Amino acid sequence: MSTQTSPGTTGQAPALDMDALMAFVLRAVDEVGATLNAGLVVLGDKLGYYRDLAAQGPTTPAELAERTGTAEPYAREWLNAQAAGGYVTYDPPSGRYTLPPEQAVALTVEDSPAFLPGLFQLALGTTHDLDHVLDAARSGGGYGWHEHVTDVHVGCERFFRPSYHAHLVAEWLPALDGVVDKLERGALVADVGCGHGASTVLMAQAFPRSRFVGSDYHPESVAVARQRAADAGVEDRVRFEVASAQELPGSGFDLVTMFDCLHDMGDPVGAAEQVRRALAPDGTWMVVEPMAGDRVEDNLHPVGRAYYGFSTLLCTPASLSQDVGLALGTQAGPARIRDVATAGGFGRFASVAETPFNRVLEIRP
Structure with missing residues (x-):
């Protein structure tokens, strides 16, 4: 192990472990590659590269480009980057690239809970607006959900919907009493x-x-939701309205749900109070939040890292852009959500289901 005194210091400055320094530099280089790969995954998803590889098997850059109607140099460099990152495999003798079946599920099967392109699309859209978040961090202000580029809104649904599809009806709702x-x-x-x-x-x-x-304060999202209901043939029993959580339309609800949004609200306690007023006496409030523990050290792992990143760049600015601006954070944890529910007038609280990405909370009067 080589050491060196830290430059620009005097006295008993700690010696640098140069091996540890270079190991960190190489790790950072790998993360730069991972950062760029977010754009490459979104590109491959939008150009149809992953779907073509999944359908056609081992292929050359020229074949991929021809089948997808894209330019060969882009297909070639994209395939090489994907091979370097372990997303595809490369066979030197044949010059062909293969998307393994496991990666094919994660990158092409939109109803699989392992589906990933939406997460990358959400991340890329989030970092697109970094300059606005920089300004907000300096001023103490916020940057609203509605102000972000469309990839944030579309990517968010594409990331969370597969989990809802897999778990909501089969597991989460049955976990709620009655x-x-x-x-x-x-x-x-x-x-x-x-x-x-x-x-x-x-x-x-x-x-x-x-x-x-269904209600949301973002008119463009509500317009999409109305079209989705029409496409699914459920217009007879669904309506969508533009409203904030504090303006929840109607009363006497047997069930109120919030999916991955409570922590984004500026005034979650006010939202809880409104839910309490709108619920039937024996009603249930189901809150689905990103998976988190109550202590920072509980969340220092890959999923927590991703969620803390989204919290810094997306969710906390969204909360701070609204009245009150409580800024719970994406990794609020069940204890803080319980505090919100208690302040809103609720007396019963339980964690009833979880996945690697979500925790389901049952809250009752």
Whole structure:
């Protein structure tokens, strides 16, 4: 191990471990490659490269370019970058590249809970607006969800929807006491912060006797949600409205849901109070939040790292752009959510289900 005194210091400055320094530099270089790969994944998704590789098997850059209607130099360099990152394999004798079956599921099967392009699209859209977040960090202000580029809104749905598709009807709703029975008989449900309506439409498809009201403060997302409901044929039992959580339309709801949005709100306590007023006496508030522990050290792992990154660049600025600006953060943890629910007038709180990416909370009066 080689050492060197840290430059620009005097006295008993700690010696630098040069091997550790170079190991960190090489790790950082790898992360630069990973940063650029976010753009490459989005490019490969939007150009159809992954889908073509999954369908056609081992291929050359020229073949990939011809089948996808793109220029060969881009296909060639993209394939080489994907091979260097382990996303595809390369066979030198044949000059062909292969997308392994596991990567094919993660990169092309949109209903799989392992589907990843939406996460990359969300991340790339988030970093696109870095200059605005820099200004907000210096001023103490915020930057609203509605102000971000479309890749943020589309990528968010594409990332979370596969988990909702896999778990919402089969696992999460059954984990709530008595809720499925109500939905099967015919319940009134509010889906607050519905975004593009993925969660609302999934519930409406599963429970045709129930009625659903999706709401979001972002008019463009509500317009998409209305189209999604029409495409799914559930317009007869779903309506979408432009409203903030504090303006939750209606009352007497048997179930109010919030999917991955409570931490984004400027005034989550005010939202909790409104949910309490809007619920039927025996109603249930289901809150689905990003998976997190209550202590920082509980979240120092790859999923927590990604969520802390989104929290810094997307979720915290969104909260600070609104009234109150509580800024819970994406890794708020169940204890802080319990505090919000208690302050909002709720008395019962339980964590009832979880995945690597989400925690499901049952909150009742």
